[in-house]
Amino acid sequence: MQKIQLTWLRKNLFNSWYNSLLTILCLLLIIQFIRKFVWWTIAEAQWQVVQVNLPLFLVGRFPQTSYWRLWIVLGIITFLIVITWSVFITQKNLIKHKFINLLVPWLAPTWLLSCPLILWFMGGGLGLQSISTNLWNGLILTLLMAVISIVISFPLGILLALGRTSNLFIIRWFSILYIEIIRGLPLIGILFIAQVMLPLFLPTELRLDRLIRGIAGLVLFSTAYMAENVRGGLQSIPREQIEAAKALGLPTPLVIILVVLPQALRAVIPAIVGQFIGLLKDTSLLSLVGLVELTGMSRSILAQPQFIGRYAEVYIFVGLLYWVFCYSMSLASRRLEKQLIN
Amino acid sequence: MQEQTQIIVAENVHKWYGKFHVLKGVDLIVDRGEVVVLMGPSGSGKSTFIRTFNALEDYQEGSIRINGITLSNDLRNIELIRQEVGMVFQQFNLFPHLTILNNVTLAPIWVHKLSKIKAKELAMQLLERVGILEQANKYPGQLSGGQQQRVAIARALAMQPKIMLFDEPTSALDPEMVREVLDVMKNLAREGMTMVIVTHEVGFAREVADRVILMDSGSLVESATPELFFTAPKQERTRKFLSQIL
Numbered sequence: 001m002q003k004i005q006l007t008w009l010r011k012n013l014f015n016s017w018y019n020s021l022l023t024i025l026c027l028l029l030i031i032q033f034i035r036k037f038v039w040w041t042i043a044e045a046q047w048q049v050v051q052v053n054l055p056l057f058l059v060g061r062f063p064q065t066s067y068w069r070l071w072i073v074l075g076i077i078t079f080l081i082v083i084t085w086s087v088f089i090t091q092k093n094l095i096k097h098k099f100i101n102l103l104v105p106w107l108a109p110t111w112l113l114s115c116p117l118i119l120w121f122m123g124g125g126l127g128l129q130s131i132s133t134n135l136w137n138g139l140i141l142t143l144l145m146a147v148i149s150i151v152i153s154f155p156l157g158i159l160l161a162l163g164r165t166s167n168l169f170i171i172r173w174f175s176i177l178y179i180e181i182i183r184g185l186p187l188i189g190i191l192f193i194a195q196v197m198l199p200l201f202l203p204t205e206l207r208l209d210r211l212i213r214g215i216a217g218l219v220l221f222s223t224a225y226m227a228e229n230v231r232g233g234l235q236s237i238p239r240e241q242i243e244a245a246k247a248l249g250l251p252t253p254l255v256i257i258l259v260v261l262p263q264a265l266r267a268v269i270p271a272i273v274g275q276f277i278g279l280l281k282d283t284s285l286l287s288l289v290g291l292v293e294l295t296g297m298s299r300s301i302l303a304q305p306q307f308i309g310r311y312a313e314v315y316i317f318v319g320l321l322y323w324v325f326c327y328s329m330s331l332a333s334r335r336l337e338k339q340l341i342n
Numbered sequence: 343m344q345e346q347t348q349i350i351v352a353e354n355v356h357k358w359y360g361k362f363h364v365l366k367g368v369d370l371i372v373d374r375g376e377v378v379v380l381m382g383p384s385g386s387g388k389s390t391f392i393r394t395f396n397a398l399e400d401y402q403e404g405s406i407r408i409n410g411i412t413l414s415n416d417l418r419n420i421e422l423i424r425q426e427v428g429m430v431f432q433q434f435n436l437f438p439h440l441t442i443l444n445n446v447t448l449a450p451i452w453v454h455k456l457s458k459i460k461a462k463e464l465a466m467q468l469l470e471r472v473g474i475l476e477q478a479n480k481y482p483g484q485l486s487g488g489q490q491q492r493v494a495i496a497r498a499l500a501m502q503p504k505i506m507l508f509d510e511p512t513s514a515l516d517p518e519m520v521r522e523v524l525d526v527m528k529n530l531a532r533e534g535m536t537m538v539i540v541t542h543e544v545g546f547a548r549e550v551a552d553r554v555i556l557m558d559s560g561s562l563v564e565s566a567t568p569e570l571f572f573t574a575p576k577q578e579r580t581r582k583f584l585s586q587i588l
Binding site (some may be wrong): 036240241243244245246247248249251252254258259262263266 | 395398417421422424425427428429431433435436437438439448449452453494497498501
């Protein structure tokens, strides 16, 4: 074993004098970098900025007395994920499990019901003390906006992709127009349009919350890319599959829902998850239009007089948070793909 | 009275692919319970012709009546006819994301609005009939070609069609699997199903068909009982075709 490693080293890193030199140089550079970084992390960095402001990073200015409501929300979400995953696994592998089989018909209604429930716990009203969306900041705002945008743009993207492949001229034409216009604009531009111009076009009585305008911008953008990803999947389905379904007497909408989409979406899971990860990170741009999500919160924390100049600590911490969530998404998607491959 | 016996009536069917004249005024009448085998060189239009019966291909001239319903462009009318006509394809075309059982129950549940339990009962019966009951919970990719084709037959039968169309059902199969599929088809013929079959299996045609038809470059050349067709063909074209395949 050791010998193999040694020959590998010699063959790949030390096979000539200049390669050996390069290897040693790079090694020195890397060691130097790591040494400095570790030294900085444990000795020089002043992590109080993170320690003191941890609640601000995570939940922003959400009133402390109402933290219990956030814990309940976290509990609901964990519960939903756990039961969905276990139902999925048992159904997929045709495992008979009395309790979980009992849950199956309740799954979709539970998800639907929990959405208003979560918003109620966060926003209050109806007996709970109401909390303005101005106070929803930091990580929860980032996650909330990402999840809502994903949930809305997913079905819209599918519809748009179907529209683009439709036989009806007007629908196809509209879909292509929408997709190509949005894809030609930078996200930050669309966010400004949603933030500044949307109120101009809507009647003055209808003042949309800043948060909703932010989500609208993300959805407008994400839907177009979603549509293109799904279209890739639609095109990968052989014509014979559609013919076989039609020959059974299934009407076209059912052919699409029961036969085409399940296969098409499966084929593009990696692309879709990639896009969702992108969307999660793109929420950081909303800090530029005045939403105090994770990145915006970092900027306002950096403005605190006692922590001026602590950029490195703050951004490393925030980067780590983004990374944890993005990486868990990509882990989950890999699991999902494995489950779906027969 | 005619409607009682004639289940497929195709009159003067013309089809063009752009400038290419695929079907040149084909006439065919099939009686209830009749088994018709269509033969012919590739590109002669046999597959295209039977695919017009359930509107998988359109045609520009002529008329087709299936079980008393005249085929038109109306979607509802097309769906109605497709429920009467089952089809089995060369490449099986099972749905790879569904189990064998769900492949068979899909259309009964969604089109005939059968309850899941009833649909499952029906599917199990059919799967037993084609000899694949044990595989019900597997996915199509886990089955051999012959098994997949038998599932495809069960899937079509689950809609309780009056007519079954077979588009070269054994052409994509390894030789040792051809027999198991043909056996299922023979049983079906014996039970009185109306069948139109595009195939090159001469032995099968001799044994099962009521009528064998030769099609060449978009027209029907000869139509006869199997004995006459294979032993004493009238047309020169038929003799030439038979000399190539026998």
